[in-house]
Amino acid sequence: MREPTDRHQARHVDRRDQGMRRQRLVTQAAAGGATALALLFGWVFAQPAPAPAAEQPAAPVKKPPATKKPATKKPATGTDEDADLKAPEQAPVEEPPQEEEAAPPPDTQSGGS
Amino acid sequence: MRSLRAAPHRAAFPALGTTAVLLVTDGAVLAEGERLLRAGLAEVDAAYSRFRDDSEIVRLGSYEGRAAPVSPLLAEALRAALRAAAATDGLVDPTVGQAMIDLGYDRDFALGPAGGTAPAPRPAPGWWRVRLDPDTRQVVVPRGVRLDLGSTGKAYAADRAATRVAALGCGVLVSLGGDLATAGPPPEGGWLVGVGDDHRAAAPGDPVVTIRSGALATSSVTQRAWRRGGRAVHHIVDPRTGDLPAPVWRTVSVAARSCVDANAAATAAIVRGDGADTWLDRAGLPARLVGHDGRVVTVGGWRSHA
Numbered sequence: 001m002r003e004p005t006d007r008h009q010a011r012h013v014d015r016r017d018q019g020m021r022r023q024r025l026v027t028q029a030a031a032g033g034a035t036a037l038a039l040l041f042g043w044v045f046a047q048p049a050p051a052p053a054a055e056q057p058a059a060p061v062k063k064p065p066a067t068k069k070p071a072t073k074k075p076a077t078g079t080d081e082d083a084d085l086k087a088p089e090q091a092p093v094e095e096p097p098q099e100e101e102a103a104p105p106p107d108t109q110s111g112g113s
Numbered sequence: 114m115r116s117l118r119a120a121p122h123r124a125a126f127p128a129l130g131t132t133a134v135l136l137v138t139d140g141a142v143l144a145e146g147e148r149l150l151r152a153g154l155a156e157v158d159a160a161y162s163r164f165r166d167d168s169e170i171v172r173l174g175s176y177e178g179r180a181a182p183v184s185p186l187l188a189e190a191l192r193a194a195l196r197a198a199a200a201t202d203g204l205v206d207p208t209v210g211q212a213m214i215d216l217g218y219d220r221d222f223a224l225g226p227a228g229g230t231a232p233a234p235r236p237a238p239g240w241w242r243v244r245l246d247p248d249t250r251q252v253v254v255p256r257g258v259r260l261d262l263g264s265t266g267k268a269y270a271a272d273r274a275a276t277r278v279a280a281l282g283c284g285v286l287v288s289l290g291g292d293l294a295t296a297g298p299p300p301e302g303g304w305l306v307g308v309g310d311d312h313r314a315a316a317p318g319d320p321v322v323t324i325r326s327g328a329l330a331t332s333s334v335t336q337r338a339w340r341r342g343g344r345a346v347h348h349i350v351d352p353r354t355g356d357l358p359a360p361v362w363r364t365v366s367v368a369a370r371s372c373v374d375a376n377a378a379a380t381a382a383i384v385r386g387d388g389a390d391t392w393l394d395r396a397g398l399p400a401r402l403v404g405h406d407g408r409v410v411t412v413g414g415w416r417s418h419a
Contacts, residue, residue, distance in 0.1 A: 034151050054235050074203070083199035084396075086370035088327030091399035091414035095305070097319045106305040106321045107121055110366055111312035112333025113131045113289025 119303045121136065122287070128154045129162075129267060130221055131290030133272075136298045138284035146278040149288065153277060157270040160187045161262045164221045178256040188250045191243070194265045197377035199242035202379035206352035208237045208282075210259025215355065217341040218348055231342040234356035252288055255307075263348070268292045268330060270375035275372075282363070292374035293329040299325045301341060308401060309362045310335040320417070324368060330375035331362035332383050352386045359387035360405050367393065367400040368415070374398075 122140040124147040126133055135150050137143050160172040169187045183191070194207040196260025211220070215232050235237045243260070244253040254260060262269075271294040275287040280295035286295045286304050295304060301412075302323065309319035310333050321327070337348040351358040365382040369375035378398050382389035393400040394412035403419070411417040 001212050003119040016274065029317040040293075063242040071338045085197075085336055085398060087397040087413070088324070088370050088399065089416060090323035090325050090327070092306075092308075092324050092329060092368045092418060093303075094418045095323060096418050097184045103368050104118065104120070106307040106315070108124070108134050108137055108293060108304075109291060109309065109312050109315055109319075110286045110288070110293055110310045110331045111307075112331060112336035112364060113292070113312045 117419065118305075119300065121284070121300050121304070126151070129158060129289060130223060130271070131267070131318075132288075134288040134293075135278065135288075136286040136288075136304070137278065137281075138298065142281040142283050144279075146281060146283075146285065149277050149281075153274045157190075157266070158160075159267050161260075162240070163259070163261055163263070168221075170262065173252065173254050173260065176254070178253065180251045180253050183250055185250065186398055188252070189310075190262055190266055190269045191245050191252060191260075192247055193269045193373045194260075194262050195240055195243060197265045197373055198401055200374075201377050201381035203240060203352055203419040205377045206237045206240045207244065207260050207262055207265070208240055208258050209333060209350045209352050209355070210261035211217055211235070211257075212237055212350045212352070212355035213261050213263070213348070215381040216260065216346050216348075216350065216357075218337075224404050226370060229342070234354055236355050237350075239288070240353075245344075251338050263333075264380045265373050265377055268328075268372040271372040274329070291403055292329045292372050292376050295326055295400075308366045309349055310403075311336060312336075318327060327370050328372035328375045329366060329368045330379050331364060331366040332376070332379035334360075334383060345384050349380060349383050358369065358384045359386040362389060362402050363405045365389070365400060365407035366402075367398050368397055 114317065121138055124143055126134045128151070133154060135146055137146050144230065148334050158165065159168055163170060165171060169184060178180060191207070196343040197205050212234065217231065238255065238258045242255050245258055250357040267289045271287045271289045271292055273296040274416045275285050275296040278285040278287065284297040284299050286293055293306065300412060301326045305321055305323060306329055307315040307321050308320050308331065308370060309316050311332065332349060334347040334349055338345060340346070346357060349358060350356070362383050365379045367375045367378040367382070369378060378393060378396065378400070382393055382400065385392060390410045390412050397413055399413040399415040400411070400414050
């Protein structure tokens with residue numbers, strides 16, 4: 001004959017506490033796992049693409065034409081035939097000095113401005 | 114026999130901060146010629162005056178180094194300026210805009226240049242940095258580079274105007290501040306042009322020359338001169354230093370096939386200083402050079418009576 005046990009709480013209450021603790025544990029583990037996964041994915045995608053081991057041929061991606069950059073070096077001169085100052089067909093001829101009364105005024109004046 | 118010669122018909126008016134003179138051999142076209150000249154100079158002012166905030170050349174700065182579309186007129190003027198720069202080995206350089214501002218020439222000269230202290234001179238950025246595609250009429254001016262077509266721009270305007278007026282069917286001479294271009298048949302005996310320091314008035318002893326075609330331009334440090342930072346300065350800058358050229362030549366007059374070429378050669382001779390007479394002679398350009406000491410040298414077939 002078994003002796004009676006002194007129990008303060010009913011058996012079904014004890015089982016309910018165990019269930020709640022287990023549930024909390026599962027929830028915390030799931031949250032921790034999700035955080036770890038998020039960190040892992042973030043780290044993975046933040047890594048730069050690995051550099052090619054050898055020079056790759058240019059990818060056939062069409063780029064818009066770039067604006068021509070200003071030259072940074074002075075070009076060689078003297079190669080462009082058009083870049084010569086051209087002499088007149090006839091050189092100017094100075095008029096001989098004349099008496100003031102005999103000399104009409106010039107049509108116009110070339111001088112500094 | 115100058116006394117028997119009929120003087121050409123003449124119109125004169127202020128333009129581009131200087132004086133525009135139109136001479137034609139046929140008085141019947143003078144009024145229409147003047148109208149064409151005024152219209153052409155108004156276009157030039159709108160295209161490349163650096164003293165107008167709304168001019169094309171000033172607005173190029175807002176592109177900050179990107180390709181900018183330009184009008185046919187500005188494209189041609191830029192092309193002439195870059196060609197002149199190449200032909201003078203950069204002694205005439207359109208990128209001297211900032212150097213001119215630093216010297217105080219930052220507004221219309223009639224308003225008076227800026228006073229105060231000038232910053233230390235800096236070489237011009239270099240004409241070769243400006244990229245012009247004449248076909249697409251696009252230009253790339255590097256960020257911070259200020260263009261000044263003052264030297265060749267006026268000359269290009271004279272060439273352009275002379276050609277346009279000559280299309281009326283007469284002989285034409287257009288002078289813009291003493292830089293003059295001719296087109297069409299000359300008057301009997303040719304065009305008589307006084308040559309001196311100042312385009313506004315002849316000084317005693319200034320020679321008078323006859324030209325029958327082409328152009329004649331004079332650059333002088335005696336005009337557009339002012340004081341800045343305790344020294345006398347003027348409007349001709351050495352692009353290599355951003356400062357005034359060495360004081361060798363006071364005034365240089367050059368004849369060439371076009372006014373742009375004549376102006377570029379005259380300005381380059383002032384900048385070059387020593388050896389400019391030899392350089393002009395080798396280029397076959399008739400020229401008259403007056404030194405700061407008053408000596409006169411003529412080269413390149415310029416026939417002098419002095």
